[in-house]
Amino acid sequence: MRTSKRIALFICTLSVLCTPLYAQTDMKTLGDSLFAYTGFSRLWSPNVRVKQMRINGNNVTIHTNATLHDYRWTPDNIADIKRKVSRWTLGHENGKVTIYSSNVDIETLITSCAKIKNQKSPITNSAGEADLADRQIVLYPSHGLYFNKDREEWIWQRATLWTTVEDLYSQEYVRLIREMLVNAGATVLSPRAGLDQQQLGASGMPQWTEGARYWLQSQKADSSIWNLYDGNEYKDDMKCRAMWVNSQECLPDLCLAFHTDGLDSENDSTIIGSLAIYTAKDDDGYTVLRDGRDREKTNRNLADWILTSVTEDLRQIAPEWTRRQLKEANYCESRVPVVPSIILELLSHKNMADMRYGLNPAFRFAAARAVYKGILRYFNGPQAVVQPLPVQELAIGTDGVLRWLPTTDSLESTAVPTYYMVYVQADNGEWNVQQVEKATQLQMDITPGVQYNYYVVAGNEGGLALPSPVISSYRSSEADSETVLIIDAFNDVYGPEWFADSTYAGIIPGTYACEDRFSCAYIGQQWNYTRKDMWVNDDNCGWGACYRDHAGQLTIGNTRDYAVQHGQVLKSLQRSYVSCTAGMLNYKSKITTALPIDRNHKLIDFICGRQRRPIDGATYGALAAYLDAGGRLLLSTDHYDAIDANWAKRYLHATYYAAKATRSGKVTTHRSPFTIRLMMEPNDVQLFTPAPQSIMPTQEAKRLASYEDMRCPAAVGYEHKTLVFGFPLEATQNFDANYRTALKWLLEE
């Protein structure tokens, strides 16, 4: 009796220090199992260390270090891990388990929505009032040019890699997130200049390239905010952002610092992925925000909403996308603000696997939308209505009816448009807007002799989508004028092409992204392809290093308004025209009233631009029927090889011949003495075509133009019925004149 009592006492005491004799596992193994459960990588996460394990009958209590703080806990996975811990320790799943991470019960780490009613105006969710109405959000891109006193030079804060630099790359995301938040009703503030603030800054570069310190200085903010470190402007720039947040008379509802990280992975396929950083205590050790809420809990909630949204959405594009951690760490951008604040490290700008995605504008749009959704849910919970995706397809017919299609969001059941804003511009005047409830068409007033441009913005309780492409129409006052149909089939955006072997890897020289409208992130071509070249400093940054000759210039991509550009020339020729996006060609099967292709159209102008995605079968069918009925077609593209070869041979009378058909960009025409010059490099004026193609006429057709340097055909015509170019006309200098010449050739009787 005595002996057994002593043994029991001994076990009790010992259990605090090490594994009790009757537990099924030891603390080291349990820690390893918990770590495996999180799926974290040992590259950047410390192991889960079990510091205490107490077993008392059916009760299990374990204390661990803080690693479990980095995980997203939900009621479901907490129940699951407790069952597992019960099984690991007791041999069955019915134990009562309590798990502490750094002295905090993990139950309290379940992310909740902020559920804070806005002080200024409570959320009503009524139609027409967007879900973030009256929220004030601080959102800013990381870094920016700063003046380095020792070097007496303006320099970037980060390395220039993979054709970009974090200082500008972050700006690219922020401009999109800002637009989405504003469309949800929020007021978005930034201590760094945005792209619309484009005068030159103190550096001689546009203000949007510079750090926040200089923007605040130029805005006459109090120098106590931005002049903090006695001429160390790098440190000023880091700290001034949060200082500025705290100086706001009306404190914002949250603050997001948007960054990318600078880590490498061990191979080409490992994604570094996304990390959210928050801070539990401020400089003085306070654990509450200005409004009294718990700093750690609130900031961790915010971090989790955004990180979860980003990870879930990016995994739709990149299933292997890595969710890193919810990391509690001490950085001034998340420590100093007295309002909820986090740092998001979206991806690693140094890691090739991340940037293979990160240079694609479609990926950046998805990431930006995910951040917007994360912010929305932080405020309003998981049921919040998400603003619709942009309308992509629209048409204006000869009947004067504007028609459009909503874009389905496969990720969000709430992102359904309930109304549309229809924008109309007459002869380049002001845009007038009209709201349409539910319907997807609108009869337009058309005055002959006036050019009209149109776009549509979808809306719902969550706010407004980004705008649709712009289309256009014009009715000549000459009553008998036949109508031209412009089909805008250029809806592609994409990143550059990549290669990788065991010694060299990177962006294939001469390949470039096709940006969505434009980008501010491209700074110059990659020149270092050698894997073994290590980073030495930011000016000698090894593998991935790129030139900087383009920094501070925008790069024009797919501007989605080509029908307007073409239409202006048609109008100058007094030619009536209507226009649509290519997706509307299938519209007929969905809604019987719409019929964009009319066999009586004088000409179809089929705009392909830099479209890489193949044309769909229905479009081939519609164009074939039109051509069989005697129609005329103009088509220009630098991806002629994306068109079905047999179809191209039969209907366009030209076959794909050769890639990279010119370097000089000079095209000589056979009929007239003038030379067409192609824009082949990224620029801030118009579309460029990095790789025109040569096309070969079939026996019945004629070569009408050639690439001067390569001496192979650039344009093919057939009986004034079809005219095809191996480059996008939109990428030619003097587009108007070139397009007018092409039209005249086709419209000759």
Ligand SMILES: [Zn+2]
């Ligand atoms: Zn950064």
